Amino acid sequence: MLSEHPADVPAVAPPSVRRQPLADALRTLSYEILPFASTEDAVLANVPRSIPLSITTTQAKGLERTVDLAVRLSAHGYATAPHLAARQVRDRRHLEDLVARLAAGKVSSVFVIGGDADTPAGEFADALGLLRALEERGHHFERVGIGGYPEGHAAIDAALIEQAMRDKAAYATHIVTQLCFDSATTVAWARRLKASGVALPVQVGLPGAVSRQKLIRISAGLGLGQSARFLKKQQNMLWRFFLPGGYRPDRLVNRLAPRLGERDTALHRFHLFTFNELERTEAWRRAWLDRLSTAHEEGR
Numbered sequence: 334m335l336s337e338h339p340a341d342v343p344a345v346a347p348p349s350v351r352r353q354p355l356a357d358a359l360r361t362l363s364y365e366i367l368p369f370a371s372t373e374d375a376v377l378a379n380v381p382r383s384i385p386l387s388i389t390t391t392q393a394k395g396l397e398r399t400v401d402l403a404v405r406l407s408a409h410g411y412a413t414a415p416h417l418a419a420r421q422v423r424d425r426r427h428l429e430d431l432v433a434r435l436a437a438g439k440v441s442s443v444f445v446i447g448g449d450a451d452t453p454a455g456e457f458a459d460a461l462g463l464l465r466a467l468e469e470r471g472h473h474f475e476r477v478g479i480g481g482y483p484e485g486h487a488a489i490d491a492a493l494i495e496q497a498m499r500d501k502a503a504y505a506t507h508i509v510t511q512l513c514f515d516s517a518t519t520v521a522w523a524r525r526l527k528a529s530g531v532a533l534p535v536q537v538g539l540p541g542a543v544s545r546q547k548l549i550r551i552s553a554g555l556g557l558g559q560s561a562r563f564l565k566k567q568q569n570m571l572w573r574f575f576l577p578g579g580y581r582p583d584r585l586v587n588r589l590a591p592r593l594g595e596r597d598t599a600l601h602r603f604h605l606f607t608f609n610e611l612e613r614t615e616a617w618r619r620a621w622l623d624r625l626s627t628a629h630e631e632g633r
Contacts, residue, residue, distance in 0.1 A: 357593075358593055363604045379611040387444055388413060388414070399415045400435060407439050412441075417431065419457035420450040428467070436473050442478070445460045464477070464504035475506075476506045478536075479498075479533075482522075483513040484513050498531055507535070508536065509535075511538055516589050524597050528597075535600050540605070541608065541614035541617070542613045
């Protein structure tokens with residue numbers, strides 16, 4: 334279910350959600366950004382250095398732009414995690430160069446994915462192959478993330494996804510989920526994951542405070558399940574879910590924040606897909622924190 338509040342009005346946490354877990358969740362989340370020419374300036378203007386940043390990569394933009402931005406933002410004091418797309422890595426020499434550049438730039442985290450290229454650029458066809466190559470050569474990374482799919486993946490069989498997750502978990506420190514607009518689906522998936530023996534902490538992927546057009550356009554192209562199908566089919570009914578200010582993840586945050594830290598799910602914190610709407614997303618986060626702080630003071 335999508336939020337019905339405009340993006341510039343802070344929501345009030347319902348009585349069922351304790352303020353402290355919600356405030357903690359809003360303080361410890363991370364942002365995902367796109368490596369555009371304007372991204373560095375937008376980050377510096379809007380994002381506190383306490384917020385970790387994950388930087389995407391696409392076949393069109395290439396790994397070099399992602400790595401370069403990660404290094405530049407690291408020099409500004411941000412904790413960055415570039416996406417390393419296996420299907421864009423040409424060979425082990427290319428991998429060696431990427432790792433060396435990140436080490437020199439003091440980038441200590443990566444997020445390893447298969448990537449969106451139809452044909453691999455070299456020997457790495459999937460994330461598991463790249464993870465194994467990193468392990469074989471040795472690396473300096475303190476954090477290695479892998480993807481999670483609460484709704485499955487449009488192009489990959491569910492059984493294969495589950496097996497791949499178990500295989501990749503041996504080389505990773507945490508999981509970041511794809512977008513999912515249904516909290517019950519996310520929690521049920523996390524429980525199954527934990528029960529299967531994968532106990533890595535899970536960062537729950539949520540949309541940031543973004544415009545309705547951008548959310549529909551990007552979600553529909555990410556290989557999501559029911560969430561993307563719903564958005565594509567219901568574009569003529571968006572007035573039910575949006576006001577002019579756009580989308581906000583309030584309802585998802587309210588429902589999932591109490592689940593963070595539960596033993597049967599390993600849900601750990603939130604990861605916001607900002608789609609580079611950094612000013613809007615950070616204003617939403619700060620407004621909600623301010624309101625929670627005010628409510629706390631008034632309740633003393």
